[in-house]
Amino acid sequence: MELLTFINEHVHARHVTMLAASIGSIGLVLLLSGGLVKCVTWRSIRRYCPGPSPPWSRLSPFHWLWTGRCGYDLTGHLSSGRAAKDLVLICPECGRSLKKIKELQSCPRHVRWFALGGWFVLGTCLVISLHPVNRKRIVHLIPTIVLFHGEDLLESHWPNRLKGELRRRHSHDLLDQERSLAMIPFYVRDLRDDDVKFNADSARRRLFQFGQVALPALTLALGSDDWQQRQIAADVLRELDASPTSALLDVTLEGLRDDDLPRPRGQYRFTYCFNARSGTKYMLKHIDIAETYLRRGLASNDVQQRLLCASVLGRSGRHESMDKAMPILLEHLADNKQFKDAKLGIRAIEGFGDAALPWLMRYIDDRDTQRRDIARHLVCKRDPESLFEEGILLPPPDLRAYFTTIGQ
Numbered sequence: 001m002e003l004l005t006f007i008n009e010h011v012h013a014r015h016v017t018m019l020a021a022s023i024g025s026i027g028l029v030l031l032l033s034g035g036l037v038k039c040v041t042w043r044s045i046r047r048y049c050p051g052p053s054p055p056w057s058r059l060s061p062f063h064w065l066w067t068g069r070c071g072y073d074l075t076g077h078l079s080s081g082r083a084a085k086d087l088v089l090i091c092p093e094c095g096r097s098l099k100k101i102k103e104l105q106s107c108p109r110h111v112r113w114f115a116l117g118g119w120f121v122l123g124t125c126l127v128i129s130l131h132p133v134n135r136k137r138i139v140h141l142i143p144t145i146v147l148f149h150g151e152d153l154l155e156s157h158w159p160n161r162l163k164g165e166l167r168r169r170h171s172h173d174l175l176d177q178e179r180s181l182a183m184i185p186f187y188v189r190d191l192r193d194d195d196v197k198f199n200a201d202s203a204r205r206r207l208f209q210f211g212q213v214a215l216p217a218l219t220l221a222l223g224s225d226d227w228q229q230r231q232i233a234a235d236v237l238r239e240l241d242a243s244p245t246s247a248l249l250d251v252t253l254e255g256l257r258d259d260d261l262p263r264p265r266g267q268y269r270f271t272y273c274f275n276a277r278s279g280t281k282y283m284l285k286h287i288d289i290a291e292t293y294l295r296r297g298l299a300s301n302d303v304q305q306r307l308l309c310a311s312v313l314g315r316s317g318r319h320e321s322m323d324k325a326m327p328i329l330l331e332h333l334a335d336n337k338q339f340k341d342a343k344l345g346i347r348a349i350e351g352f353g354d355a356a357l358p359w360l361m362r363y364i365d366d367r368d369t370q371r372r373d374i375a376r377h378l379v380c381k382r383d384p385e386s387l388f389e390e391g392i393l394l395p396p397p398d399l400r401a402y403f404t405t406i407g408q
């Protein structure tokens with residue numbers, strides 16, 4: 001223990017890390033080359049004498065690295081027709097008598113490189129476990145090319161710690177321009193719904209920073225089988241003001257549903273991707289192309305999607321869709337537990353202008369007080385005469401009361 005305390009106090013962690021990394025690298029090279037030689041000689045037809053080593057020598061640690069084999073080539077002394085059990089052979093070099101063909105070696109080497117490599121790697125693990133080395137330093141020493149091609153080849157099977165290291169190097173501007181751009185597909189892959197926390201969120205930010213060069217990879221992700229990847233890719237594309245392709249509008253329409261972004265129900269995870277909000281803005285901006293998609297959304301089975309589609313169509317004054325949009329909007333004027341839906345409805349109905357008046361007149365005596373007051377308020381703003389005709393002489397109702405009660 002005193003030796004360990006001495007090492008911990010006097011040997012700098014950096015030096016230990018370097019030492020461990022060097023030994024480990026040599027060990028890995030030996031393991032690989034030893035393994036390669038083993039593969040090559042596995043089916044070798046030549047057989048060599050294992051030498052006069054007594055059986056107990058196999059237990060000696062020395063034997064793990066070095067074999068005292070004689071190495072005399074006995075291939076010519078084997079007769080092909082004989083069965084292994086009948087073999088009786090005496091080595092002319094060292095005089096060892098051999099009874100089984102299994103005892104012969106396929107390689108005349110003395111040093112066991114494969115075993116030596118294994119011991120080096122074990123030694124590295126020992127150094128790391130004995131010294132409080134900052135283990136991250138070991139990861140820091142891995143060449144970028146290894147991290148890069150490893151992740152490229154193994155994708156989701158590549159360790160998360162190594163993935164994180166590559167992203168750390170990118171965020172610290174340690175990658176050259178070419179490598180930096182080649183990170184885009186990795187970030188797009190990070191958008192998938194996986195077990196790693198916050199990786200989609202940080203990938204989203206990175207992709208946004210890449211700007212226009214990320215557009216092709218993001219557009220490709222719109223066709224993904226992973227819902228989260230599709231939605232966040234569409235969100236970044238909208239933020240980057242990509243042109244409204246049919247794939248983007250399809251995914252945007254899908255994102256108007258009441259879904260798990262930005263936060264799944266009952267979970268504390270959070271992604272800064274307000275897909276319904278940004279989708280609504282985008283649809284409003286590109287209403288000419290988006291109109292057919294929004295009309296499709298009016299027939300949706302999702303309440304939020306129906307309302308947002310009707311709201312965008314109303315705010316853009318698309319009278320062709322009024323027949324289907326108005327019933328949805330009027331439904332949301334009623335007093336319910338949904339947040340802000342009446343406010344969205346009011347803005348959309350105002351967007352339809354005077355054409356909405358006949359629809360509103362049906363509700364000026366509605367049983368639902370909130371809907372009745374909103375209808376009266378909207379009619380009063382545009383055409384107060386029609387209310388007098390109906391015998392309603394009230395001043396326009398003050399709607400602020402309704403919105404303060406729901407937290408406005």
Ligand SMILES: [Zn+2]
Pocket residue numbers: 049050051052070071072091092093094095096
């Ligand atoms: Zn021999």
